[in-house]
Structures are given as structure tokens and as C-alpha cells.
Amino acid sequence: MIDNLKIGASLAKQSPWALLLTGLIFLMLFLNQAMNINNVIYAVLLGQLTSVTLLAYWHGKGGIFFIMAVLAPLVLIIVTELPTFIALAWVINGFFFGMALLLFFYHMYVSKLNK
Numbered sequence: 865m866i867d868n869l870k871i872g873a874s875l876a877k878q879s880p881w882a883l884l885l886t887g888l889i890f891l892m893l894f895l896n897q898a899m900n901i902n903n904v905i906y907a908v909l910l911g912q913l914t915s916v917t918l919l920a921y922w923h924g925k926g927g928i929f930f931i932m933a934v935l936a937p938l939v940l941i942i943v944t945e946l947p948t949f950i951a952l953a954w955v956i957n958g959f960f961f962g963m964a965l966l967l968f969f970y971h972m973y974v975s976k977l978n979k
Contacts, residue, residue, distance in 0.1 A: 871922060872918070872919055872922035872923075872970075873971075873974065875967055876967040876968070876970045876971035876974065877971055879964045879965075879967040879968040879970075879971055880968060882960065882961075882963075882964035882967075883961065883964045883965060883968060886957050886960050886961040886964060887961075889953075889957045890957060890961070893950065893953055893954055893957065896950055897948070897950045897951075899954050900944075900945060900951060900954065902944075902945075903944045903945060903946075903951060903954055903955050903958070904954055904955075904958045905958075906940060906943055906944055906955075906958075907940060907944070907954070907955045907956075907957075907958025907959045907961075907962060908958050908959070908961055908962035908965070909962060910936045910937070910939060910940045910959060910962065911936075911958065911959040911960060911961060911962020911963040911964075911965075911966070912962040912963065912965065912966040913932075913936055913962075914933045914936040914937070914959075914962075914963055915962070915963045915966035915967050915970070916966065917929040917930070917932045917933040917936070918930070918933045919970060921933065937959060940955060940959060941955070
């Protein structure tokens, strides 16, 4: 269990870098093609849901949370409209942005608790 908590804390610690990288990718994508706002909203929300379920798994709440975390990207691909490869790039980047955003908030919460 301790190792799982360390994995979650380690990923959360790197989340500011992930936010920066996904922000830069969003900028490059925006220059190439206008976004489908619904796709991006779905992607960010399901990315956050994945982070929540992984955090629950890492905190020992059960293996079902890991399975839910693995299924979230598949659900995302099913519910979004992907007419071009760039649309897929928007969705993938939005998913990782959502994950990183929630892990960043988790990192801020944990660091406040440890003070």
C-alpha cells in the first residue's frame, strides 16, 4: 500500500510539468484547427474522473477503481466525434490535461496537509 501512495504522490508532484506541456500542445493545436468544445469538455472531465479513480485505487479502495480508470479513455473515444486526426489530438491532450489538473490539485492538498 505504501508503494501505491508513493506512486500517486510522485505523479502528482510532476503534474505542473504536465499542465505546462499540455498547455503548449493546446496552443499548437489551436493554431492548426479550431476545437470542438464538446470534445474538449468530455476529455477534461473524463481525464479528471480517471485521476479520481486512480487515486482511489492507490489509496486502497479496491481494484474496481483501477478497472474504471482503464475504461475511461475507451469511453472517451466512444462518446466524442472524431472526424480528423487533429480532433483526436484535441481529445487526447484534453484527457491528459484533465488528469494533470486534478493531480495538481491533489498535490496542493497533500502538500498543505504535510506542512
